[in-house]
Every structure is written in C-alpha cells, then in structure tokens.
Amino acid sequence: MDDLPNLQELKKEESIFDSLQKNALETIRELSGQLWTDHAPHDPGITTLDILNYALSELDYQMSFPLEQYLTGSDNRFNPEDYGLFSPERVSGMAPVTPKDYRDHFLDQLDNTDFLVNLSDIQIHPYRSNDQICHGWFDIFIELSSFISEDQHKQEEKKIKEKIKKLYHANRNLGEHLHAIHFVRRKPLLLIGNIDIDGSISPEKTLIAIYTEAIQLFAPGSHYTGSALPIYKLFKGIKQIQGVLSIHSLEFQGFEEGEYAYTLALSSPEQIKIRLYQNQQAVEINATKVLNRLHSRNNINHAIREQKKQAKSILMDSRHIHLNDYSVTNDFPICYKDSFTDSFKAYLSIFDHLFSEGHEEMNHLKDWMALNMETPGSASMEQNKDLLLDTLDKIYGENSNQPFLRYSNKEINRQRRVRFLRQLPELIRDRYLGCNLFDADSLSGLERYLYSILGWEDAEEQIFILENILLHSPEATDHSVPSREFALTAILSQTERTQQRPDFQLRLEEFLREKIPAHLRFTVHWLPPKELALFVKDYKAWRKAWADNDNKEIGRTGEILKNNLIRINIEL
Secondary structure: OOOOOOOOOOOOOOOHHHHHHHHHHHHHHHHOOOOOOOOOOOOHHHHHHHHHHHHHHHHHHHOOOOHHHHOOOOOOEEOHHHHOOOOHHHHHOOOOOOHHHHHHHHHHHHOOOHHHHOEEEEEEEEEEEOOEEEEEEEEEEEEEOOOOOHHHHHHHHHHHHHHHHHHHHHOOEOOOEEEEEEEEOOEEEEEEEEEEEOOOOOHHHHHHHHHHHHHHHOOOOOOOOHHHOOHHHHHHHHHOOOOEEEEEEEEEEOOOOOOOOEEEOOOOHHHOEEEEEEOOEEOOOOHHHHHHHHHHHHHHHHHHHOOOOOOOOOOEEOOOOOOOOOOHHHHOOHHHHOOOOHHHHHHHHHHHHHHHHHHHHHHOHHHHHOOOOOOOOOHHHHHHHHHHHHHHHHHOOOOOOOHHHOOOOHHHHHHHHHHHHHHHHHHHHOOOEOOOOOOOOOOOHHHHHHHHHHOOOOOOOOEEEEEHHHHOOHHHOOOOOHHHOOEEEEEEEOOHHHHHOOOHHHHHHHHHHHHOOOOOEEEEEEEOHHHHHHHHHHHHHHHHHHHOOOHHHHHHHHHHHHHHHHHOOOOO
C-alpha cells in the first residue's frame, strides 16, 4: 500500500450561486448593523434573494460558452475569417522571393500538367553581362526530359517557355526582371553492356533497376562531361541490384571531344542497349515495357518531390447560440405573484433590464465582431468596434489608424480600416510583388497595399510605383554604381486633400520608407493634376505595350515616358 501514489481529494469549487448568496447575506447583515442575523429560508426577502441569485447564476452560465459559439450562424458553421481571425497559413504565406522559391513554385504550378511530364529541371540564376552580375536581372534555365525525342523537344520548348514566362511575371519581385529563358540541351549517350542475371526476378524489373541507377548519374544539377563521368559509381550500384550476378562489359557510347554536358538517351526502345544473359543464354526483353515503366517512374518522382499539400478548410463545426429574454417574475411562486405591488414589479424590472442587456450584448457579439461595413448600433458599440480593429492591427503587426491616415468622418474611417483588414492576407502575401506585365491593369503589391490602407480605391488620388529596371536594358545600366540598381520611383497625385494637412505628404513618405524592402532605393514625386494626366497617358501606353508583348512598342513608349519624366526633373 505504501507504494501507491498519494491521491489528494480535489476540493469542490464553490458555485457562483453559493458565492452570490453568501455575499448577499453578508451585505444584508452589514446594512442592518449586524442586527438581522436570524432569517427563515421561506422569508419573502430570502425567497426574492434566492430567485435573483439563481437568475444571475443562469446569466453567468449563458455567458460562459466558448467565444466561437456566439459567433456561429444558424447553420452551425463558424468561419473565423469573417471576424478577421485568419489562419497562420493565410497571414504568413509569401509569394516567391529567392531563386529557390521560384524553382519550387514553377515545379509546383506545373505539377499534374502535361508540361511536367517532359520537364527535367529548372534553375534560376542572376544574369551576367561581360562577366559582371546584373543585379535584379535573372535568367531561367530549363532542361527537358531525356525521355523525349529531338522533335518533341522543339514542340515542347515554345509551350513551356510561354508558361514559365507567365508564371514568372505573375510572381515577379518588385525591382527585378526576367532577362531570358534558356533551354539546356545535353548530348545523349547510349548505355551499352552485357550483364549476367540469375533469374530470381523478371528481366524487365532487373533492367529497370539498372537504368534507374544510370539515370541518377544524370539527375538535375549533375553536369558531368565525358572525362568526368564517374562510371565506377554505376558499376558499384548495378552490382548491388537483386538478380545481377556479374558485369561482363559496360560503357557509355557517344562521347565527343570537348566539354559537353551529357544525358542518358532513352527516347525510344531502340536505345535500350543493355543485354541480359542467364546461363549463357540471351534473355528476351520487352524494351517498350521497360521504357514506359522508366518514364512512369520519372513522373512519379516529380510528383513526390513537389507533392501538393491540401489546404485544410478553416470552417469549423460549432453550435449556434441565441439567448432569449426571460423575466424573473416567472420564477416566483403563484402566491407571490398574486400580491405583487407596482413598486415591487418596478424593482424586479431593474433585474429584467440587466438580464436583457446581457442577452442583447451576447446576441449582437457576432454583428459587433464581424468585419463588415455595417454601422454599430450605439456609441459604446462604435467605441468597442474601434478597439476591436486596434486589436486586429496589433495581431498582424499593422497600424491602420495612424493620425495621418485617419478620416475626419469616424464612420468612413472605420469602413476604410475594415476594408484594409479584410484584404490583409493577400496584401501581406503580395507585399513584395511587382506588377504583372502581361496585365495592363495589374498593380504591384505595394500599390495595392497603399490604396487599401489609405482608402483611395475609389478616390481621385492615384499612386504609381515605377520600377526603373523596366525602363533600362541590363547592358545600359552601370552596375558598378549601387544606386542604379533596385531603384523605384513613386509618383503620387497632388490634390487638394493631400495638401490640406501640411504634414500629410511627409508622413506618407516616411510610411513608404517603412514598407519598401530595405534593399530598394526609392524617390517620391508629387505631381499636380495637369502633369499627372500627361504621365498617366504615357504610362498606360507603355503598360499596354508590355501586355501586348510588343517589344518594338515597349521600347518606343518607354523612351517617351522617360523623356517626359526628365522634362519635369524626374530622373530614372
């Protein structure tokens, strides 16, 4: 018995009713100068006290459910995003930033498409001109699968190039640009050899295992030349395959003089040149079956490497709660109700009003917390709504109510903040993205963020973030001068409203400095209506040329845009 753990009995927690009853009786004694200490349980005053304390206990119980139950609709479904409570995946997600991010994104987006079947690898590297890195410019290198023929290569290149180009521009970093897309072509090598097997597994399975070992030598990132190809690794790997007894001969055929990158030739059954022998007899092989299985296995490896994760639904099962008003007079015995005086009814109505207010507050919690444009029903609710928006700001590291951002009309200001917070997951995800050049109306992530937090979506004020890199060729940029790279030019409209407060423009420029990535240099220019209209005309013509993919027109409209900006003392 001494070995048994010492279990202590938990003390029963005092109920809210017992606590209310105890405190109420003590208060009565104090008010009576400690003279009223003996009371009968059936005293009318004690009965009234019991009923009121029970009603308060019930109200406490009704307000003790989890918060999400009060926010659940009549369909018993709770969506946290309706109240600005976004999942970590939604607010911590980010568009591709690094070359590795882009590679993973391309492979992920091409998954389960015809493109990935014929794709071996994608690499993204900074563009170099005269052996000097052109910061902000990138080249994409695409390697197609060794399982497709030369003719298929030519057919696939154009389709894959267009797809990659669109994917890049839909996720292009602010201040960066694509220089060119290249296709890496390796010279095909034939694997020739004679190998003895014991027949413990089918010859096709043995041959698939042998070629799988050989394929590993030419995996993405392995750019062996003829003199550096480690054939000994292949010997070692094949010797460990189940069913292989010995290797009589093994070589790669197709080497040429010079430094070439090679791949394994596997685009047709005729290129299966390994011969298997059992008991000194040649074994018949279904080469087409072997090639199809190898091709299928290659696609499975892609799927495993870039397997998509299914996003979990954020909708949660919950229970809808609606609190109904209930008068405490209903809890009194019938003999009491018959003798109620008007003054006593008025006294009890105070508690009815208290309980009704509690019920109303909980029933309207859903309306108060919802991120919608509806006006709160009272001054206190308006104040509480503002406090709620302040809390959501802090959760996501924002400050949408800085003095220079505020509108004088409180309701308009509140609606501005609500719109901003509702868009926040996308604004956070895309905050470093440039505009999509294939879409003439596309905005950069920074422009969308500014329009949203300023409440300028439908206003006369306009914001343009010009990426200087798009108006210069990499060869024409002096990359030895750091200030010439990663440069932005912010063009903002100077209107009556932006000039009403002397410090507004200064505060907005400081705010911009906080939001722009640290490696980007930027200048801000405020243009009056006439100059802004001329700029917008030139800018839209230039963006249309980009969307039309018209290189000649891009150059022409770009020069007009630059020259007109220089005319008003804006250097790019």
